[in-house]
Amino acid sequence: MTSKASHIAPLAWQIGTIAALLALWQWSALTHPAPYLPRLENIAAGYVRLWHGDLLYSAIIPSLYRLAIGFAIAVIAGSVIGLALGYLRGLEPWTRPVLEYLRFIPAVAILPAALLLFGPTDTMRIFVIAFGSVFPVLLAAIDGARRVDLTLIDVARVNGLSVVERLVRVILPAALPSIFAGVRIALSIALVMMVISELIAADNGLGYYILRSQRLFQTANVYAGVLTIGTIGLTLTLALLAVENHVLAWHRGWRGLSNAGRTA
Amino acid sequence: MPAGQHEDRGSDMSDSILIMDSVSKAYSASAPILKGVSFKQEPGEFLAVVGPSGCGKTTMLRCIASLMQPDEGAVLHRGLQFDNPPPWLSIVFQDYNRSLFPWLSVRQNVAFGLRDLRSADRDERVRNALIAVHLEHAADLYPWQLSGGMQQRCALARSIVVQPSLLLLDEPFASVDAQTRIDLQDMVMEICKTMSLSALLVTHDIDEAVFMADKVVVLSTRPARVVEEITIDLPRPRDQLVTKESPEFLRLRHHVYTLVRQQAKTNAVETLTERL
Numbered sequence: 001m002t003s004k005a006s007h008i009a010p011l012a013w014q015i016g017t018i019a020a021l022l023a024l025w026q027w028s029a030l031t032h033p034a035p036y037l038p039r040l041e042n043i044a045a046g047y048v049r050l051w052h053g054d055l056l057y058s059a060i061i062p063s064l065y066r067l068a069i070g071f072a073i074a075v076i077a078g079s080v081i082g083l084a085l086g087y088l089r090g091l092e093p094w095t096r097p098v099l100e101y102l103r104f105i106p107a108v109a110i111l112p113a114a115l116l117l118f119g120p121t122d123t124m125r126i127f128v129i130a131f132g133s134v135f136p137v138l139l140a141a142i143d144g145a146r147r148v149d150l151t152l153i154d155v156a157r158v159n160g161l162s163v164v165e166r167l168v169r170v171i172l173p174a175a176l177p178s179i180f181a182g183v184r185i186a187l188s189i190a191l192v193m194m195v196i197s198e199l200i201a202a203d204n205g206l207g208y209y210i211l212r213s214q215r216l217f218q219t220a221n222v223y224a225g226v227l228t229i230g231t232i233g234l235t236l237t238l239a240l241l242a243v244e245n246h247v248l249a250w251h252r253g254w255r256g257l258s259n260a261g262r263t264a
Numbered sequence: 265m266p267a268g269q270h271e272d273r274g275s276d277m278s279d280s281i282l283i284m285d286s287v288s289k290a291y292s293a294s295a296p297i298l299k300g301v302s303f304k305q306e307p308g309e310f311l312a313v314v315g316p317s318g319c320g321k322t323t324m325l326r327c328i329a330s331l332m333q334p335d336e337g338a339v340l341h342r343g344l345q346f347d348n349p350p351p352w353l354s355i356v357f358q359d360y361n362r363s364l365f366p367w368l369s370v371r372q373n374v375a376f377g378l379r380d381l382r383s384a385d386r387d388e389r390v391r392n393a394l395i396a397v398h399l400e401h402a403a404d405l406y407p408w409q410l411s412g413g414m415q416q417r418c419a420l421a422r423s424i425v426v427q428p429s430l431l432l433l434d435e436p437f438a439s440v441d442a443q444t445r446i447d448l449q450d451m452v453m454e455i456c457k458t459m460s461l462s463a464l465l466v467t468h469d470i471d472e473a474v475f476m477a478d479k480v481v482v483l484s485t486r487p488a489r490v491v492e493e494i495t496i497d498l499p500r501p502r503d504q505l506v507t508k509e510s511p512e513f514l515r516l517r518h519h520v521y522t523l524v525r526q527q528a529k530t531n532a533v534e535t536l537t538e539r540l
């Protein structure tokens with residue numbers, strides 16, 4: 001299935017589908033003029049405006065800043081705490097019930113509490129993003145650390161590695177495939193929380209831009225904002241996959257080989 | 265047991281690479297694994313430990329490596345006790361596909377235990393270890409790209425690169441095919457000779473034990489104790505055909521085999537008596 005034709009055909013279909021959807025939208029907008037159905041060129045103009053000049057600094061940059069900080073906190077804190085909890089099994093009986101309970105709280109539900117706690121600030125929004133996206137990373141890291149082969153830990157001990165060295169040189173790399181799976185889920189949650197946190201008591205950011213455009217009946221700008229969030233989500237996901245493919249090249253080969261062994 | 269108690273047993277005690285002094289270990293009161301295991305290993309000696317399967321050989325090895333502490337008795341190296349896995353000791357584990365780091369290349373796996381060294385020295389030692397196990401051409405491959413025998417050679421290189429005084433081998437040839445096993449046996453004996461290394465081989469393969477070792481320690485069924493120590497004075501270098509066909513080899517093999525079989529039978533009778 002690696003022949004060129006098998007790759008080109010689906011790509012042509014993908015482009016075709018997108019073109020068809022856009023054509024359908026434009027046809028609807030032209031035949032049924034309505035405020036909620038702006039024409040494509042207006043949406044495109046709004047989209048381009050968002051990425052240039054003032055709007056870039058008042059909408060996109062603030063959103064990306066909060067997303068970056070909140071997501072980074074989630075990934076780092078989730079990995080570090082998760083690896084420690086997963087490796088130091090003695091801690092698990094104390095932490096497990098709390099984690100199992102917290103993970104079922106939708107991050108949206110803590111938004112009012114976060115607003116009370118931090119006020120309508122960047123800190124509040126970053127907190128909500130981090131809170132929402134930390135659990136997939138944390139649980140994946142715990143799981144990854146617990147599944148590290150004990151023989152590898154014996155090898156590390158025989159070679160005189162301290163507990164911290166074992167965590168960094170053995171547990172972390174062994175758990176990385178699991179952590180990356182958690183990080184992918186966390187990224188989509190972080191995007192959701194970024195938008196939602198900017199719908200409340202905000203004066204900048206993409207969420208705020210969409211909300212304000214809606215209140216001003218600038219429908220084309222609403223859709224331009226939505227498409228911008230989609231662009232950011234897609235770009236970040238592709239970047240994450242590129243990093244993952246680079247860092248986990250060994251894992252694909254290793255897993256691919258053991259899968260091949262199983263089917264043989 | 266305080267170290268002072270061992271001093272009056274003669275000055276040669278402090279030269280021994282390994283002394284197992286009445287080592288006992290139990291996971292619970294009703295499940296003793298080792299019961300007063302005692303033996304001694306001199307520098308340069310190749311020692312093999314055999315016993316019925318499940319008799320506690322791996323537990324004994326973990327006690328020796330300090331991956332586990334014995335409940336009673338002491339493990340001594342040159343007359344001294346130790347609490348953590350010591351730098352003068354390394355292990356080759358049975359499961360090569362579980363003991364190599366899949367995210368490190370062969371070279372990085374071998375270099376894993378080398379620290380506090382200048383990178384030039386480290387590279388030199390890794391290269392020599394890889395040459396010793398004939399893996400220098402595969403240095404940049406990953407373990408999962410190698411055959412089973414090559415993976416176990418990689419694990420062997422990682423163990424000898426730290427220049428240990430004692431090499432522990434935990435059934436290292438149990439997971440490879442017969443031809444590879446023979447090649448690995450010859451390779452390990454060659455390496456031990458050139459590096460003047462003491463080796464302690466735990467195995468369930470009696471032929472292997474008699475063929476490779478200077479001394480075979482036979483363990484009883486669980487809880488394990490030493491049944492007999494047999495000196496193997498077959499001439500070296502040993503040859504897979506010549507040595508294994510010699511009358512002396514066959515006599516020793518017969519003797520060890522009988523001992524292990526007796527253990528298995530005794531165990532069956534004891535279990536039966538207990539149940540009755």
